[in-house]
């Protein structure tokens with residue numbers, strides 16, 4: 001409201017807005033109630049402090065023990081003795097690190113690293129990152145923030161446990177994974193559900209699969225080979241990468257040079273004792289004219305090197321075997337076992353799309369599709385497994401995807417291809433196959449039906465020498481690769497010719 005006084009103009013000030021101090025509700029209680037409640041409050045506060053003290057000791061045992069010991073020694077023996085002891089401990093640690101690095105990294109480093117990273121990275125930035133990533137919520141003036149749980153630092157990754165706030169879903173965290181990785185200075189962040197309301201974040205700092213792994217020695221003991229646990233490489237956690245062939249089919253997709261061949265040969269390498277004994281029979285189709293399977297055709301019972309009538313006939317033959325076995329086992333057996341006397345059949349199709357999608361003859365294409373569908377849908381129980389390899393996950397092939405219960409994505413070109421191969425939502429859980437480097441062939445993301453989390457692994461590197469050894473092992477006949485002769489040097493020939501002349 002404007003008022004004029006003696007010709008001068010002035011403006012009314014805005015009403016004074018001062019927040020009235022809000023006192024906690026219990027201050028309003030009558031004094032006698034406060035006296036009665038005081039001992040209970042004291043006990044509660046003591047328990048709360050004790051709980052937090054225990055939690056700090058549990059989370060930082062090394063720091064607390066070191067601090068207590070240092071304080072005690074300084075108090076009892078003085079500064080010089082403390083300095084002398086600290087120098088001695090540092091020397092012992094240095095010697096341990098120099099002389100036996102593996103045990104040092106296994107026993108001494110993890111706890112120190114975990115406590116350091118928890119303190120310096122997660123504990124001090126958690127609140128800010130949660131707020132800025134919109135993962136904390138405020139309701140009626142109260143802030144609800146996801147709780148930071150146990151942290152384990154493994155050098156190449158930090159595993160961070162989180163308790164979500166009410167109403168939150170893992171998908172919200174998956175959407176913020178990239179932001180979380182950048183905030184905590186990691187290369188990537190994967191979100192895993194531990195149990196309802198609890199998550200584990202994998203904040204990855206470096207790739208433990210950069211170096212290739214050679215194949216293990218071939219075993220003489222065929223009984224040691226388990227068709228449900230064939231070791232074909234190593235996972236990023238350092239464990240063996242185990243693949244199941246019995247009761248499943250495998251689809252492996254990867255761009256050219258992604259290392260599909262190494263996975264194929266790693267599987268055959270692991271199967272070698274059973275192939276030699278005849279308990280496993282390998283059959284193959286290689287429409288690329290033998291570029292892949294032609295490297296060791298001796299280990300196959302039968303291989304076809306095109307996608308024509310022979311390939312289709314082979315597929316139909318196997319489909320017929322599946323049907324014949326199924327009718328024989330019906331009522332007697334639930335599924336194939338070695339005791340049936342029938343060999344386990346592994347059908348390898350190197351470029352599945354060439355057989356069921358790119359074949360120009362419509363009739364052949366349809367026959368091949370029908371046979372592959374029959375084998376994949378009914379072959380699991382009768383002991384027939386299909387290993388389909390593919391460069392380009394086209395629609396025609398992806399429509400078969402659900403029949404392959406183990407799907408493996410090696411390096412792919414696009415995000416959409418990862419979804420096509422592994423299924424929706426798996427990429428958001430961390431399976432970023434489009435980010436696999438060209439320098440790490442053999443690295444793959446594996447998704448098995450019934451397992452929510454995809455696994456990252458690298459197949460063994462099977463060299464030409466290994467393939468020779470494999471053929472010799474299976475056939476018992478030493479292989480001799482053709483010698484590659486140097487191209488004749490024209491100048492040399494001319495010189496020699498000149499000299500003779």
Ligand SMILES: Nc1ncnc2c1ncn2[C@@H]1O[C@H](COP(=O)(O)OP(=O)(O)OP(=O)(O)O)[C@@H](O)[C@H]1O
Nearest residue numbers: 212255256257258259260261262441442459460461
């Ligand atoms: N597991 C591995 N570790 C190290 N190097 C590998 C591995 N697998 C493959 N390589 C190397 O990568 C190159 C390509 O591998 P490979 O031929 O198996 O790829 P591919 O996916 O089968 O390619 P294409 O589809 O063109 O046949 C080869 O030179 C091979 O030596």
